[in-house]
Amino acid sequence: MQEQHGTYNVKSGLAEMLKGGVIMDVTTPEQATIAERAGAVAVMALERVPADIRKAGGVARMADPKIVRSIQEAVSIPVMAKVRIGHFVEAQVLEALEVDYIDESEVLTPADDQYHIDKWKFTIPFVCGARDLGEALRRIAEGAAMIRTKGEPGTGNVVEAVRHLRRVNHEVRMVVSTPEGELADLAKELGAPLDLIKKVKELGRLPVVNFSAGGVASAADAALMMQLGADGIFVGSGVFKSQNPEKTAHAIVRATLHYNDPKVIAEVSQDVGEAMPGLEMATLDAKDRMQDRGI
Amino acid sequence: MLAIQGDVREHMRHIQRAGAESSLVRVVRDLEDVQGLIIPGGESTTIGMLMDEYGLIDALRERTQRGPFPIYGTCAGLILLATTVIGKSPARLGLVDIDASRNAFGRQLASFEVDLDIPVLGRAPFPAVFIRAPQIQRLGRTVTPLAWYRGQAVMAEAGPYLVSAFHPEMSDDVRIHQYFVEKVRRSLTVKGVS
Numbered sequence: 001m002q003e004q005h006g007t008y009n010v011k012s013g014l015a016e017m018l019k020g021g022v023i024m025d026v027t028t029p030e031q032a033t034i035a036e037r038a039g040a041v042a043v044m045a046l047e048r049v050p051a052d053i054r055k056a057g058g059v060a061r062m063a064d065p066k067i068v069r070s071i072q073e074a075v076s077i078p079v080m081a082k083v084r085i086g087h088f089v090e091a092q093v094l095e096a097l098e099v100d101y102i103d104e105s106e107v108l109t110p111a112d113d114q115y116h117i118d119k120w121k122f123t124i125p126f127v128c129g130a131r132d133l134g135e136a137l138r139r140i141a142e143g144a145a146m147i148r149t150k151g152e153p154g155t156g157n158v159v160e161a162v163r164h165l166r167r168v169n170h171e172v173r174m175v176v177s178t179p180e181g182e183l184a185d186l187a188k189e190l191g192a193p194l195d196l197i198k199k200v201k202e203l204g205r206l207p208v209v210n211f212s213a214g215g216v217a218s219a220a221d222a223a224l225m226m227q228l229g230a231d232g233i234f235v236g237s238g239v240f241k242s243q244n245p246e247k248t249a250h251a252i253v254r255a256t257l258h259y260n261d262p263k264v265i266a267e268v269s270q271d272v273g274e275a276m277p278g279l280e281m282a283t284l285d286a287k288d289r290m291q292d293r294g295i
Numbered sequence: 296m297l298a299i300q301g302d303v304r305e306h307m308r309h310i311q312r313a314g315a316e317s318s319l320v321r322v323v324r325d326l327e328d329v330q331g332l333i334i335p336g337g338e339s340t341t342i343g344m345l346m347d348e349y350g351l352i353d354a355l356r357e358r359t360q361r362g363p364f365p366i367y368g369t370c371a372g373l374i375l376l377a378t379t380v381i382g383k384s385p386a387r388l389g390l391v392d393i394d395a396s397r398n399a400f401g402r403q404l405a406s407f408e409v410d411l412d413i414p415v416l417g418r419a420p421f422p423a424v425f426i427r428a429p430q431i432q433r434l435g436r437t438v439t440p441l442a443w444y445r446g447q448a449v450m451a452e453a454g455p456y457l458v459s460a461f462h463p464e465m466s467d468d469v470r471i472h473q474y475f476v477e478k479v480r481r482s483l484t485v486k487g488v489s
Contacts (some may be wrong), residue, residue: 002409003409004407004408004409004477005405005406005407006404007407007463009424009466010406010407010408010424010425010426010448012405013302013424013426013462013465014406014426014427016301016302016305016336016369016465017299017301017336017337017338017339017371017426017427018300018337018338019301019302019303019304019484020298020300020301020303020337021300021341023338036340039340039341039344039345040341041300041337041338041341042338064355075395076382076383076398077338077340077341078338078403078427080404085461088383095404098401098402098404099367099402099403100403101400103405121347123404124403124404125403159330169371213422217396246308253341254345257299257321257345258321259302271331
């Protein structure tokens with residue numbers, strides 16, 4: 001066999017290597033270095049963290065390549081970056097920049113209200129958000145090699161992250177307990193391709209790595225998502241919108257590793273300063289909910 | 296199975312298929328019950344830092360000094376076993392006399408899979424998956440290369456230690472895990488005799 005690049009094995013493989021780890025949003029090389037020193041397994045390079053995107057309003061786009069490059073130079077861990085949903089040219093640009101993973105993300109303003117990017121065409125792997133199993137499997141059918149439950153980005157409120165992960169877990173259990181002959185109907189109900197539903201039944205879980213995102217703001221939040229079955233954690237605004245980013249980052253990484261050890265979580269949570277100011281979901285207008293984009 | 300971070304589940308499945316039992320090692324006391332250790336793929340900076348913080352590096356060095364204790368490192372595990380790391384070097388065990396260079400095959404765009412000839416495993420080629428893989432730039436005199444690719448040693452052995460730049464746990468082939476399990480069995484027999 002000749003050397004093969006961009007195979008699904010190689011794409012989903014990198015996500016497997018990130019399991020049990022924390023991926024942090026960063027906007028400068030200095031923040032990237034703080035994340036790496038705290039033990040992050042990867043960083044997400046972007047122009048603004050979700051909380052600031054919310055504040056700024058307007059159209060949020062892929063980051064300036066200069067920001068991406070400067071972050072790639074600053075750290076040796078993988079660098080991810082976000083593109084707008086459906087914006088395959090932004091994805092081509094990020095592939096040309098040789099980022100390690102592309103996040104087709106609802107945090108940015110969608111560029112296509114009907115189609116996601118055809119991710120099979122790329123050598124670089126993609127991660128996509130999902131609120132339920134059907135959404136996750138639709139993204140996988142489009143070529144996503146990693147999933148993150150969406151939560152509600154930039155809120156510092158973990159409630160939506162919990163809701164989405166529980167829903168995925170619940171629907172996986174539903175698939176597992178449904179007899180073979182009734183799977184086609186369930187696939188239709190969930191809006192997911194039948195072959196992937198069969199795969200879920202066979203494995204008893206999502207066929208790719210699933211991280212939790214959108215609202216993790218403390219060490220205890222991270223451990224909560226891990227105990228609920230997340231493979232790892234994305235922290236967006238939670239680190240660099242907190243009072244003490246170094247300490248918060250440090251605590252979240254350790255709580256993610258020792259998520260089943262409340263003593264460790266207590267120890268690392270001590271004296272980290274204030275978490276980011278949070279948003280109550282009820283105060284959020286429907287138009288400001290990022291999770292409903294690209295479903 | 297060192298379970299700080301990385302693809303722990305895939306390795307455990309392979310160990311089971313190779314006919315051995317595995318358990319998770321997260322803190323020092325977990326080491327009491329194991330006769331060998333696999334360090335999985337993951338981020339070497341993260342794994343090394345957290346191993347060090349929780350005393351695992353000292354505990355493992357001490358354990359290896361007491362007698363042969365087989366350790367197999369894949370990808371990030373290779374970095375953590377290397378005596379020398381070129382460039383940014385993470386906290387590590389440093390038990391195998393090699394110079395390792397992190398992500399030397401390139402970023403994710405350069406990740407690949409290929410069939411390798413590994414003579415110690417027999418004639419059938421081994422499906423090897425390289426993900427942001429490290430390279431071995433120098434082999435010490437005590438280190439035996441077991442597989443080569445593009446003029447580089449990509450798998451090597453030194454006494455009780457085994458390293459590979461690629462991920463055998465990402466394929467269905469369990470021969471490397473069988474090879475390691477056999478190493479662990481032999482080390483137990485030797486201890487039993489002495």
